[in-house]
Amino acid sequence: MEILLLVIFVLGYLAITLEHTTKVDKLVPALIMMAFLWTVVALFHVPVFTVLDGLVPAHMEEMLLHHLGKTAEILVFLIGAMTIVEITDHFNGFGAIKQFVRTKDKRVLLWVMGGLAFTLSAIIDNLTATIVLITILKKLVPDAKTRMWYAGIIIIGANAGGAWSPIGDVTTTMLWIGKKVTAEKLVLHLFLPSLVCMALPTFIASLMPVFKGRIEVVKTDPEERAASLSMLIIGLGAIIFVPIFKTLTHLPPYIGMMLSLAVVAIVAEVKSKREFKMSDVAHHSSPVHRSLGRIEMPSILFFLGILMAVAALESAGMIFLAGQSVRAIIPDDVFVILLGFGSAIIDNVPLVAASMGMFSLETDHHIWHFIAFSAGTGGSMLIIGSAAGVVAMGMEKIDFMWYLKNIAWLATIGFLAGSGLFLLMVKFLFEGA
Numbered sequence: 320m321e322i323l324l325l326v327i328f329v330l331g332y333l334a335i336t337l338e339h340t341t342k343v344d345k346l347v348p349a350l351i352m353m354a355f356l357w358t359v360v361a362l363f364h365v366p367v368f369t370v371l372d373g374l375v376p377a378h379m380e381e382m383l384l385h386h387l388g389k390t391a392e393i394l395v396f397l398i399g400a401m402t403i404v405e406i407t408d409h410f411n412g413f414g415a416i417k418q419f420v421r422t423k424d425k426r427v428l429l430w431v432m433g434g435l436a437f438t439l440s441a442i443i444d445n446l447t448a449t450i451v452l453i454t455i456l457k458k459l460v461p462d463a464k465t466r467m468w469y470a471g472i473i474i475i476g477a478n479a480g481g482a483w484s485p486i487g488d489v490t491t492t493m494l495w496i497g498k499k500v501t502a503e504k505l506v507l508h509l510f511l512p513s514l515v516c517m518a519l520p521t522f523i524a525s526l527m528p529v530f531k532g533r534i535e536v537v538k539t540d541p542e543e544r545a546a547s548l549s550m551l552i553i554g555l556g557a558i559i560f561v562p563i564f565k566t567l568t569h570l571p572p573y574i575g576m577m578l579s580l581a582v583v584a585i586v587a588e589v590k591s592k593r594e595f596k597m598s599d600v601a602h603h604s605s606p607v608h609r610s611l612g613r614i615e616m617p618s619i620l621f622f623l624g625i626l627m628a629v630a631a632l633e634s635a636g637m638i639f640l641a642g643q644s645v646r647a648i649i650p651d652d653v654f655v656i657l658l659g660f661g662s663a664i665i666d667n668v669p670l671v672a673a674s675m676g677m678f679s680l681e682t683d684h685h686i687w688h689f690i691a692f693s694a695g696t697g698g699s700m701l702i703i704g705s706a707a708g709v710v711a712m713g714m715e716k717i718d719f720m721w722y723l724k725n726i727a728w729l730a731t732i733g734f735l736a737g738s739g740l741f742l743l744m745v746k747f748l749f750e751g752a
Contacts, residue, residue, distance in 0.1 A: 336665065415551045420459060462535075472520065658693050
């Protein structure tokens with residue numbers, strides 16, 4: 320039956336990777352794969368295990384509920400974060416960022432965009448940061464070909480920024496909620512490698528001819544809603560509060576995220592009622608309801624499907640045994656570097672989910688931090704290797720081969736430089752961690 324489980328997973332995974340060819344949203348094969356895997360486990364009475372310094376027999380119902388609970392923690396957390404971001408955007412909070420970007424120098428703007436991507440993605444996740452910055456970029460840079468170069472650096476910066484923050488990327492959130500890493504140690508170990516991963520490619524790009532000269536002035540859209548700096552501060556502050564809440568209370572992160580969402584929702588309702596006129600009563604609706612309707616539910620369902628599918632293989636003991644076999648052949652650090660290259664081709668969510676079942680290591684072991692870095696930043700090497708890349712590809716119509724030729728080598732240099740710095744830090748600064 321293990322072979323049948325593996326065949327179902329491979330076929331489902333292949334369907335996910337061919338999303339752009341088949342035009343079928345990846346949530347569909349993810350959910351089908353999940354359902355089929357657990358059906359095989361149930362109908363054929365496949366033995367299931369929990370990993371406690373080895374494989375320990377368990378009951379299927381218990382393992383199913385266990386994995387569903389862990390997955391639900393991640394999904395509820397993401398729904399809360401997405402809603403806060405949408406509420407902030409509803410009041411054009413991110414438009415306040417545009418007001419601070421005054422430069423017309425191409426090289427300076429490159430560093431500003433790379434820095435903003437690195438910083439914002441650590442707070443509002445790399446996908447949302449990419450959407451926000453490319454939206455701003457469209458209002459600052461009129462030439463589409465020039466914007467593609469900036470978008471490439473935004474992708475690298477967003478993925479690098481998401482890697483060192485527990486709320487910056489789905490994979491780091493998974494490791495954080497799964498108690499593989501703590502927020503403090505994650506930042507301490509990965510901030511500098513991630514910064515190098517962003518800064519080195521940006522520096523190399525700044526020397527290229529495409530970033531010489533100045534940008535033409537773009538006229539401001541008179542119909543654009545006035546930016547709300549206060550809503551930007553409240554929204555970002557609410558998300559930043561979540562790791563602090565977890566550290567103080569030791570409660571799961573989704574509890575803090577729900578508290579933050581409630582506070583932002585109250586502010587949004589009060590602010591909305593102050594802004595609309597009596598003549599607009601018929602058209603007025605709750606900004607919270609609007610924001611909930613705009614969150615990426617297809618992504619949430621995809622994460623549900625893929626995480627529960629990987630959980631089925633983990634419960635059958637297949638991932639743990641595969642991990643033991645791999646670790647017997649190659650060193651852990653080499654394996655994690657290969658995982659980074661793999662994340663450029665394969666979605667990093669199932670890769671990290673699988674790796675969590677391969678290693679039985681204590682919290683904050685350097686391998687967990689390295690997995691967070693590799694899976695997060697390795698995806699920049701191909702435009703289809705990360706959610707940030709895929710959304711930029713759609714927003715700016717970036718061709719796969721153009722990115723491979725012009726940006727991939729920059730991302731690879733950043734990934735290898737960051738990986739090298741991380742390993743040096745582990746050896747000389749955090750040895751034994």
